[in-house]
Amino acid sequence: MRREASTTQAPALEASQLERRFGAVRALDGLDLSVPQGTFYGLLGPNGAGKTTAIAILTTQLRPTAGRARVLGRDVVAERAQVRRAVGLVFQEPSLDRDLSGREQLDLHARLYHLPERRARVEEMLALVGIGSHADRPVRALSGGMRRRLEIARGLLHRPRVLFLDEPTLGLDVAARLAIWEHLRDIHARGETTLFLTTHAMAEADALCERVGILDRGRLVVEGEPEALKAALGGDRISLELEKGEGAEDRLRAVAGVVRVEPDPTLPRPPASVRLAVTTADGPRRLPALLEVVRPNGLVAVDLHRPTLEEVFLHHTGHVFEPPGADPRP
Amino acid sequence: MSRLLLDAATLFRRELLRYRRDRAYWVGQIALPLVVVAFLGFGLNDVVRLPTETDYLGHLASGMLALLVTSGAVGGGFTLIQDRESGFLRALVVAPVSAASLVLGKVAARVAVSLVLVALLVAVFASFTALRPIHWGAIGLAVIGLTTCFVALGVALAARLRSFESFRLIAALATIPLYLLSGIFYPVSTLPAPSRMLAWGNPLTYGADLLRHGLLDVHEIEPLRSALVLVALALVALVLAGAALERREPA
Numbered sequence: 001m002r003r004e005a006s007t008t009q010a011p012a013l014e015a016s017q018l019e020r021r022f023g024a025v026r027a028l029d030g031l032d033l034s035v036p037q038g039t040f041y042g043l044l045g046p047n048g049a050g051k052t053t054a055i056a057i058l059t060t061q062l063r064p065t066a067g068r069a070r071v072l073g074r075d076v077v078a079e080r081a082q083v084r085r086a087v088g089l090v091f092q093e094p095s096l097d098r099d100l101s102g103r104e105q106l107d108l109h110a111r112l113y114h115l116p117e118r119r120a121r122v123e124e125m126l127a128l129v130g131i132g133s134h135a136d137r138p139v140r141a142l143s144g145g146m147r148r149r150l151e152i153a154r155g156l157l158h159r160p161r162v163l164f165l166d167e168p169t170l171g172l173d174v175a176a177r178l179a180i181w182e183h184l185r186d187i188h189a190r191g192e193t194t195l196f197l198t199t200h201a202m203a204e205a206d207a208l209c210e211r212v213g214i215l216d217r218g219r220l221v222v223e224g225e226p227e228a229l230k231a232a233l234g235g236d237r238i239s240l241e242l243e244k245g246e247g248a249e250d251r252l253r254a255v256a257g258v259v260r261v262e263p264d265p266t267l268p269r270p271p272a273s274v275r276l277a278v279t280t281a282d283g284p285r286r287l288p289a290l291l292e293v294v295r296p297n298g299l300v301a302v303d304l305h306r307p308t309l310e311e312v313f314l315h316h317t318g319h320v321f322e323p324p325g326a327d328p329r330p
Numbered sequence: 331m332s333r334l335l336l337d338a339a340t341l342f343r344r345e346l347l348r349y350r351r352d353r354a355y356w357v358g359q360i361a362l363p364l365v366v367v368a369f370l371g372f373g374l375n376d377v378v379r380l381p382t383e384t385d386y387l388g389h390l391a392s393g394m395l396a397l398l399v400t401s402g403a404v405g406g407g408f409t410l411i412q413d414r415e416s417g418f419l420r421a422l423v424v425a426p427v428s429a430a431s432l433v434l435g436k437v438a439a440r441v442a443v444s445l446v447l448v449a450l451l452v453a454v455f456a457s458f459t460a461l462r463p464i465h466w467g468a469i470g471l472a473v474i475g476l477t478t479c480f481v482a483l484g485v486a487l488a489a490r491l492r493s494f495e496s497f498r499l500i501a502a503l504a505t506i507p508l509y510l511l512s513g514i515f516y517p518v519s520t521l522p523a524p525s526r527m528l529a530w531g532n533p534l535t536y537g538a539d540l541l542r543h544g545l546l547d548v549h550e551i552e553p554l555r556s557a558l559v560l561v562a563l564a565l566v567a568l569v570l571a572g573a574a575l576e577r578r579e580p581a
Contacts, residue, residue: 091417109421
């Protein structure tokens with residue numbers, strides 16, 4: 001809504017040594033964060049890592065017990081009203097009036113935000129999230145994906161400069177999730193809004209976010225671009241199965257970017273074939289050259305494995321991302 | 331201040347949209363008083379002689395209107411729990427909408443619904459009882475005062491409770507004695523002294539008597555006094571509701 005000149009250069013979000021205790025539990029334990037404006041940022045972590053607490057503090061719903069946080073240069077405690085005007089929020093839990101239609105719902109909130117040109121804005125948001133033809137059905141008659149899209153439309157209604165999305169695709173089926181991803185990419189492409197998403201689905205962050213931070217037990221363990229984080233694990237792994245092994249290892253080591261070549265012990269070995277594991281940066285682009293040098297060895301099969309954000313999490317925290325049965329939610 | 335009223339008006343619209351859609355609600359609200367007056371009122375009409383010189387049918391009909399307004403108002407407070415359950419309240423708190431706007435919106439919507447219900451029912455009752463709109467101001471004030479008072483008390487209660495079940499139970503526990511000690515079913519002056527003392531402390535007594543003044547031109551309490559007490563109690567209830575909400579749902 002209102003844009004003050006003094007805040008235009010500030011990062012969208014900043015947190016330093018942010019801490020929140022609930023009794024003896026530290027939901028956030030010294031969170032440091034800096035998100036430039038316009039970024040699509042993903043805060044990743046298992047359930048209970050502190051993601052929702054972080055959003056609650058950054059959107060002024062909860063006070064930190066220590067440390068400080070700023071949104072567009074405004075302190076979330078001292079300048080609560082300004083922060084509230086600048087942010088939009090899509091809750092993890094539903095927050096719609098089930099008896100109203102989508103259009104009525106957005107109109108209601110447009111009135112509560114005292115928006116000028118209310119009708120036009122409501123129609124624009126309905127179109128943005130693709131609700132148009134269902135806009136007059138009561139929310140109780142809409143699918144889970146439709147409801148989420150409506151919540152996103154409501155979050156964007158007052159033109160927030162930062163939109164927080166807490167697990168926006170939790171509980172949705174694949175098609176609905178992909179539809180939400182498309183809408184979020186559209187919103188990001190418009191360039192008006194910083195998007196801050198939390199998710200426990202690593203693939204979601206990988207597919208959407210320019211930068212991700214991995215949160216574990218209330219602390220940020222690592223942060224960066226998804227590609228860079230994965231590359232930092234040492235690169236992609238290419239498994240080659242060859243008819244005969246003469247000279248293959250040396251020729252593979254000579255290819256640019258290759259870090260390591262070793263016998264691949266991971267697969268059951270049929271007699272008379274040779275298996276090699278090649279570790280390299282940028283696997284998909286190196287693959288043609290690698291295949292070229294092993295042509296004389298008689299290529300039987302090839303497999304490319306790229307590290308996932310799960311492996312990044314494992315690498316930096318020393319424990320698996322989600323132990324079986326850790327998710328208490330349906 | 332203007333923002334508070336604008337937000338209250340917005341929430342008023344929303345409540346009305348919800349009420350308008352709930353057809354079963356309207357059928358129930360109109361049918362219940364008619365059934366009670368028709369079945370109980372006709373039966374007792376020739377048995378009961380009232381000190382107020384009106385027939386029992388008229389007395390009961392006006393009393394049922396007061397009861398309808400009051401129970402509807404408590405139900406209006408109950409919608410706060412629905413708003414919390416559906417998550418809608420969360421979105422309001424973040425918007426941010428003040429607790430005062432929320433209470434005012436709910437009160438205003440409930441007043442509108444009560445006025446419509448009372449108008450419809452008076453039209454029906456006028457065909458077979460002595461009820462007539464005689465003092466319009468007294469009728470209006472009784473409906474507005476009772477509604478405000480009990481929506482606000484309902485909200486104050488709902489703000490402290492988490493579940494539908496506990497609200498229904500506690501609301502019933504709190505309101506049934508109020509109904510019985512209020513002059514709805516029989517004039518307060520017929521009660522034994524201790525019960526009568528309790529009835530004088532009941533907001534519903536003043537609302538029911540004021541409504542009876544408006545519809546039958548009889549009263550047990552000076553109408554001006556009823557009006558003043560009702561307005562004062564409504565204001566106190568509003569403050570209680572606002573305070574309970576601010577504490578439970580920090581904006």
